[in-house]
Amino acid sequence: MTGVWHDEREQSWLLEMRSSCYAFGLADDAAAVRHWYWGPELPRAAVAAARAVPGRWEEHLSLGREFPDEYVPWGGLRYDEPTLRAEFADGTRAVQWRYSGQRVSREGEACVLELDLADAAYGLQVTLYYRIYDGFDVVERWAAIRNRGARPVVLREALSANWWMPPGRRWRLRYLHGGWAAETQLTETLVGPATLVLESRRGTTGHHLNPWFTLDPDGTSTETSGEVWSGALAWSGSWKIVCESTPAGRVHACGGWNDFDWAHELAPGEDLVLPVFAGLYSGGGFGAASREWHAWQRAHVLGRGERSAVARPAWPAPAPPTSPAAPAAAAGQPELQPVLYNSWEATGFAVSEDGQARLAELAAQIGVECFVVDDGWFAGRNNDRAGLGDWTPDPVKFPRGLTPLIERVQALGMRFGLWVEPEMVNPDSDLYRAHPDWVYHFANRTRTQRRNQLVLNLARPDVAEWVFRTLDGLLSANDIGFVKWDMNRPFSEPGWPEQAGRNPERIWTEHVRNLYAILDGLRAAHPGTDFESCSGGGGRVDLGILGRVQQVWTSDNTDAWDRVAIQEGFTQVYPAQVMAAWVTDSPNFLTGRRLPLSFRFHVAMAGALGIGGDLLRWDAAELAEAARLVATYKEIRPVIQRGSLYRIASARTDPVGASEYLAADGSEAVVLCWWSPAQLGSRLFRVRLAGLDRDARYTDAGTGAEHLGAALMNVGLDLPGGGDFGSALVRLRRC
Numbered sequence: 001m002t003g004v005w006h007d008e009r010e011q012s013w014l015l016e017m018r019s020s021c022y023a024f025g026l027a028d029d030a031a032a033v034r035h036w037y038w039g040p041e042l043p044r045a046a047v048a049a050a051r052a053v054p055g056r057w058e059e060h061l062s063l064g065r066e067f068p069d070e071y072v073p074w075g076g077l078r079y080d081e082p083t084l085r086a087e088f089a090d091g092t093r094a095v096q097w098r099y100s101g102q103r104v105s106r107e108g109e110a111c112v113l114e115l116d117l118a119d120a121a122y123g124l125q126v127t128l129y130y131r132i133y134d135g136f137d138v139v140e141r142w143a144a145i146r147n148r149g150a151r152p153v154v155l156r157e158a159l160s161a162n163w164w165m166p167p168g169r170r171w172r173l174r175y176l177h178g179g180w181a182a183e184t185q186l187t188e189t190l191v192g193p194a195t196l197v198l199e200s201r202r203g204t205t206g207h208h209l210n211p212w213f214t215l216d217p218d219g220t221s222t223e224t225s226g227e228v229w230s231g232a233l234a235w236s237g238s239w240k241i242v243c244e245s246t247p248a249g250r251v252h253a254c255g256g257w258n259d260f261d262w263a264h265e266l267a268p269g270e271d272l273v274l275p276v277f278a279g280l281y282s283g284g285g286f287g288a289a290s291r292e293w294h295a296w297q298r299a300h301v302l303g304r305g306e307r308s309a310v311a312r313p314a315w316p317a318p319a320p321p322t323s324p325a326a327p328a329a330a331a332g333q334p335e336l337q338p339v340l341y342n343s344w345e346a347t348g349f350a351v352s353e354d355g356q357a358r359l360a361e362l363a364a365q366i367g368v369e370c371f372v373v374d375d376g377w378f379a380g381r382n383n384d385r386a387g388l389g390d391w392t393p394d395p396v397k398f399p400r401g402l403t404p405l406i407e408r409v410q411a412l413g414m415r416f417g418l419w420v421e422p423e424m425v426n427p428d429s430d431l432y433r434a435h436p437d438w439v440y441h442f443a444n445r446t447r448t449q450r451r452n453q454l455v456l457n458l459a460r461p462d463v464a465e466w467v468f469r470t471l472d473g474l475l476s477a478n479d480i481g482f483v484k485w486d487m488n489r490p491f492s493e494p495g496w497p498e499q500a501g502r503n504p505e506r507i508w509t510e511h512v513r514n515l516y517a518i519l520d521g522l523r524a525a526h527p528g529t530d531f532e533s534c535s536g537g538g539g540r541v542d543l544g545i546l547g548r549v550q551q552v553w554t555s556d557n558t559d560a561w562d563r564v565a566i567q568e569g570f571t572q573v574y575p576a577q578v579m580a581a582w583v584t585d586s587p588n589f590l591t592g593r594r595l596p597l598s599f600r601f602h603v604a605m606a607g608a609l610g611i612g613g614d615l616l617r618w619d620a621a622e623l624a625e626a627a628r629l630v631a632t633y634k635e636i637r638p639v640i641q642r643g644s645l646y647r648i649a650s651a652r653t654d655p656v657g658a659s660e661y662l663a664a665d666g667s668e669a670v671v672l673c674w675w676s677p678a679q680l681g682s683r684l685f686r687v688r689l690a691g692l693d694r695d696a697r698y699t700d701a702g703t704g705a706e707h708l709g710a711a712l713m714n715v716g717l718d719l720p721g722g723g724d725f726g727s728a729l730v731r732l733r734r735c
């Protein structure tokens with residue numbers, strides 16, 4: 001049973017989860033909270049016994065086998081990455097605290113422990129939060145920092161949490177890196193004496209690195225076996241995760257807001273709540289760790305809003321609902337994602353009411369459920385040099401506004417979706433002409449443009465309110481069921497000259513806090529509207545944004561073969577149902593590669609299926625095949641979007657990439673396989689399944705053949721093979 005066990009006499013705590021636990025306790029002088037254990041289940045007696053030996057913690061310290069700080073304030077003999085650095089008004093720059101209390105509470109399926117620490121001399125207080133969930137091994141950690149003194153305190157670094165690995169092993173760090181059109185590439189390095197920093201300094205999550213990691217001992221864990229410790233941040237701005245080995249050989253990873261160029265002046269009475277840094281332990285290899293991340297996100301993250309349980313900015317007050325509510329999600333499960341069509345690759349900026357309507361007719365014909373008009377619909381937007389900021393329909397392209405197109409789309413049985421990029425402005429726009437001071441900038445410095453655009457200073461309450469009111473107005477005036485929220489450039493010149501001398505560096509965190517408040521306000525006011533996060537492809541994918549959107553755009557690279565690797569990385573932490581994937585034209589606009597339509601579908605069917613090709617150029621046979629495959633996707637969608645994902649073969653290392661999705665009740669499995677041209681006789685046409693009932697029989701829905709579960713798992717499934725780029729979709733039903 002999930003719960004927090006507190007041994008009052010020994011002042012230690014044990015977080016008991018489904019199959020793992022996490023323990024810590026007070027140092028003898030109550031001046032520190034010492035981490036003790038994170039790993040497989042442990043009896044309570046083991047925690048008590050370790051703590052009961054007098055001087056045990058300090059004895060271990062002197063032997064170099066530290067029981068390190070749970071949350072590390074800078075001060076004293078501490079030299080590794082701290083989680084908190086503060087400067088007091090009298091110039092003191094060290095924190096020295098004492099334990100001051102604890103609370104345990106239940107919030108539905110979650111149990112929350114709050115641990116209070118108070119600085120010995122100043123009014124600085126910190127509450128450490130731990131939240132665990134029934135049936136899961138995920139620990140959510142964050143902190144709230146409060147100034148109860150009479151003078152301001154400047155925070156120079158405030159990370160959310162610090163994760164300690166067990167001592168005495170050589171650790172391997174795995175993480176996701178990439179770039180535009182090459183997101184979520186899985187990579188790894190051994191943790192040596194040098195500090196490793198994963199981070200974004202761009203103001204947004206970023207393509208280059210994603211805020212997630214795994215650590216496994218001795219680099220020996222595999223997809224199916226071994227111990228894995230993993231962490232993921234719920235933050236969509238500049239972030240950092242520092243992984244290092246202390247001189248005594250203890251490896252830790254701490255993370256949260258990036259302190260680069262950042263400071264927060266905490267006023268007397270002010271509370272600052274930090275974002276969640278979630279972590280999990282799995283004894284079943286990388287695959288089991290991913291499935292735990294997926295299931296937990298489906299149950300407790302997607303669409304749930306803020307992760308940190310304490311107050312967030314109250315602004316803006318949501319307007320009353322204007323759209324009909326979305327149908328209630330079945331039994332606490334998020335809705336299944338619709339099959340959508342997006343016009344970007346087909347039309348670019350050349351959007352018109354008739355052109356979109358013709359695409360919509362074909363989209364409806366092949367079974368699309370949501371038709372999304374991408375960039376190019378608003379005033380002055382004929383290329384990427386103008387228009388951002390002026391969020392009214394272009395009077396030339398839509399002389400009667402959007403309503404006639406929306407009505408045509410709805411008459412075809414689809415929801416209507418629209419692209420926006422609300423944090424941005426083109427200098428060539430009415431908004432910028434009216435408010436040139438609304439963008440981040442420094443006095444006497446160039447305002448660096450990227451894609452001909454500048455970033456709105458969302459940290460300004462008036463700008464944030466304008467964004468909210470503008471989007472709220474757009475959604476109120478038009479029946480829009482889906483919003484694709486894009487963000488196509490990182491920050492530069494992050495200045496706010498009017499606030500010079502008044503802590504303008506807080507823009508890094510205020511921007512994202514206001515972005516979240518805007519999204520939360522819009523979701524509350526328009527519960528029938530779904531959101532997709534996009535940032536020049538997959539540049540804003542993290543647990544923070546996933547609390548506010550139904551899906552994310554994975555990458556602008558829609559070449560299906562490239563997508564196999566991108567998707568393999570993506571699913572290390574994020575679930576298939578949020579992984580938007582389109583079938584586009586062949587040859588691909590980016591790579592020039594020609595791939596069969598079935599291959600392109602089979603890759604996109606591994607996530608939230610969408611269509612992004614120019615349907616007006618697809619011939620009748622292609623449209624008919626597309627309609628068949630969309631219908632098949634709708635049948636398997638509950639298993640793909642809600643099932644357990646087993647990455648049964650990796651196209652990075654094997655000649656075939658394959659994913660298996662298993663229904664929660666085990667009654668159905670779907671296998672998707674993709675292979676590249678054979679080389680040097682390397683072809684492998686058999687994949688071994690996982691997670692099945694060994695003694696049950698399974699029918700292949702395509703061939704009618706029956707297989708024993710044990711045979712499918714031990715011998716494997718024969719694939720048809722053939723072709724330069726081939727793919728297969730196999731559906732198995734338990735008899």
Ligand code: DGJ
Nearest residue numbers: 344374375534536537556
């Ligand atoms: C970048 C996105 O990733 C694309 O899908 C598209 O929406 C363009 N922006 C539009 O400008």
